[in-house]
Amino acid sequence: MEVLVNHLGYDAGGRKTAVYQGKREDQPVHFCVRREGGKTVFEGVPAECGEVAQWNTGYYWTLDFSDWKGEGVFCICLETSSGTVVSESFEIRQSLVTMRLINAACYYFKAQRSSGEWLHEDRSLSFDGERAGRVDAHGGWYDATGDYGIHLSHLSHGSVHNPQQASFSAYTFFKAAEELTASGNEQYTMLKRRMLDEGSFGADFLMRLRAPSGGFFRSISRANALAHVRGNRKIGFEYHASSSQFSEKAATADEEVVNDTNYEVSLRSGGGTAIAALAAASRHYYPGTDYTRDEYLLAAKDAWHYLYENNEQYTNDGAWNLIDEYCSLLALTELFRASEEYEYLMEAGAMAERIYKRMVMEEDQKAYLTVRDGEPYYHAADEGLPVMALIEYAAVEMDEEKSNNAIKMAEMLMRHMLFVSASANNPFGYPRFLYKDEKGIERIQFFFPHHTAVEPWWQGENARIASLSAAARALLAVTRDTELKGALELFADQQINWIMGLNPFDSCMMEGYGRNNIQYFFNDRYDFMNCPGGICNGITSAEDNEEGIAFIREPGGSVKDNWRWAEQWIPHVTWFILAEAYKRI
Structure with missing residues (x-):
């Protein structure tokens, strides 16, 4: 009790x-x-x-x-x-909790900067595989506790579960600084400076990660987690029809021909959010960067025009889907903010219309998104990003009817989320979701399924729930629906509460804060210890029951490596920062 x-x-x-x-x-x-x-x-x-x-x-x-x-x-x-x-x-x-949490999360990112022997290697990287040449790609943040690689999206072999990683983190620092400024709370002065510092660090890294094509390289890969550093860091590639890491798809990797496109990103695998980050960076003067504001903006423009025309050849399936579109909408919104060139706004409006066409309308002004071909959209890390992108677009759209429509669509999506979350006993307000299982049967459940196109990748989803908190708080600022406001405020706070310990395991997910922090065991070793201010993967369904619950604190039984629950990952902290910045306390 x-x-x-x-x-x-x-x-x-x-x-x-x-x-x-x-x-x-x-x-x-x-x-x-x-x-x-x-x-x-x-x-x-x-x-x-x-x-x-x-x-x-x-x-x-x-x-x-x-x-x-x-x-x-x-x-x-x-x-x-x-x-x-x-x-x-x-x-x-008043404000203290928000300030403390953002401060801790910022320090986590500072600790994750590539440095020392890793930085030395990253200044001159060869390519994994047959591609010739070298790239100076120093900078960026280590992806996770047990992964000192740096990735824009590490699941680009999948079509519908691509997470936004280092590029979205860079964008978030600029966006969060702007939200804290908009709050009018003068106590955030030093936090804003530190956010611009971190965002500029990320933007400089993205500039170095540009490919000759006009796009971006996908990843700095590393060998197995315990390998020595020297010679083991490369510009990595991702198979388009296989996986070098996961499941039975790894068995077909040798059959796939790797060309230059395998090393670079599509709009959904980090390209769109990289463009948004560079466009945002161009709006902010910050001393000590390696590039000028004009250079950031020109790189963002070049990348957009190239990837928009060539996106299909960089996706794993040769097609656009919802993730390409909402990442593009965010990129176009930021390009318009930075350049004030009307064409970007017109393209953003067209991209928003493409997203609306993927919405399935329900009764009582609710709707859900399909990611492709009628497949309901759900996501382990970025589920709130479509709503956030629509609200950001609404903020710059000069046509009042179009702006209001974007907000209306965001409201409908969040009403659906609130409805399915409340359609079962749910004292914690945890966000449930609609999905189709491997047999094509529609289901609603609490946690990311075990069996998906990126199987066996499934983990705790603190990034997902923080993204939905951010989306709810962003919508709070613009909706006129009083009843919806109250529900959104509660829902947004419940997600942060869960991460900060108000969950069935009474465990605070941020290392160094609260009680019962989980520790990461890798092959029964303590080598990869979690960093203060970082957020672990979190709680999942039970290993053998989608309707169950699990938080494996130590290896035992079938669990030899408890990464699914204990490992820290930068998207968790990224979305947490943004959710707290949107809070406007």
Whole structure:
């Protein structure tokens, strides 16, 4: 029996919820919030929720104390039939929690910068395979705890699950700095400077990663995790019909002919967000960069015009899909902001129309997206990005009708997300999703499926839920629907709460903060230790049950390497920063 809370605490002006995890017979009837020292400041009644799916983690009640706006250190006391249950202490402060979390996440990125012997190698990289030449691609951030490679998208052999990695991280720092400026909170001055520093570092890396074609190289690959560094870092390629790493697709890798396109990215595998990052960089003066603002913008323009005309030859399947389109919409929006050239705005409007055509309309002003050929869109890392891209486009669109329509479409998509998330017992507000399983049957569930086109890649999805928090908060700023605003605010905060410890395992996912941080075991070794401020992959469904739940803290049984749950990955922190920056506290 325990009262689960956000381990760091809550912003005074935001939504504040807790969850009681106990047994059905506990029947709590009253709770109070007490200030450190014992004074009760708020009283409320728990709301019964029940069991969740096949988690087998307990029976749940939710506790809402959003109406309390006071600051200080508090705990929650809950009266049950079995006695009084007291939560761990937590803080409520105005802006402090948001500032602390963004600050920690920024320090994580600083620690992930390529340096030392890795930097030495990256200044003169040869190509993996047959391609000739060398590239100075120094800079960038290590991708994950156990992967010192640097990637724009490491799943470009797949068609519909491509994550945005280093290029989107670079973009995020510029966007987050702008959102903090828009908040009007003068306390963010130093954080904004550090974000521009990190964003400029990322933009410089993307400039070096440009290919002679006009696009970008995909990846700096490394040999196995424990190999020595010297000579083992290359400009990597990705098979288009196979996988060098995963599942039975790896068996066909030797049959595939690798040419120059395999080394470079499509719009959906990092190219679109790289263009957005460089266009954003061109709007911001920051001293110490290796390139001028004009050079950033010219590179962004050149990359867009080349990739738009040639995207199909860089995708794994020779076709466009939704991910190409929402990454393009973000790129075009940023190109227009930076250049004020109207043609980019017209192209952005056309790209938005392509996205609308992929929407399946439902009753009550709800809709969901299809990624291709009627296949529902869901994503392990970037599920909120289509909504965010539409809102960013709406902000620059000068035609009021078109702008309002983009916001309307974003509202419909988030209403669908809120509806499917609420269509089952869900005390934590975890975002559920609609998908088609390997047999083509439509299902709704909590966690990323085991069996997909990128099988056996499945992991905790802290990036996904943070992206949806960012999308909800971005929409909050522009929607006029009062009822939707309230639901979005709660949903957005619930995702951050989950990451910060308000989850069935009472585990804070950010290393060095809160309680019960998970550690990464690689082949029973501690060599790859998580970095303070970084966020681990997180909670998944059970290994043998899509409706179950798992958070494997140590290897054992069938788990020899607990990367799916414990490994840190830069998209988690990237989206977390953006979600907190959009918060406007």
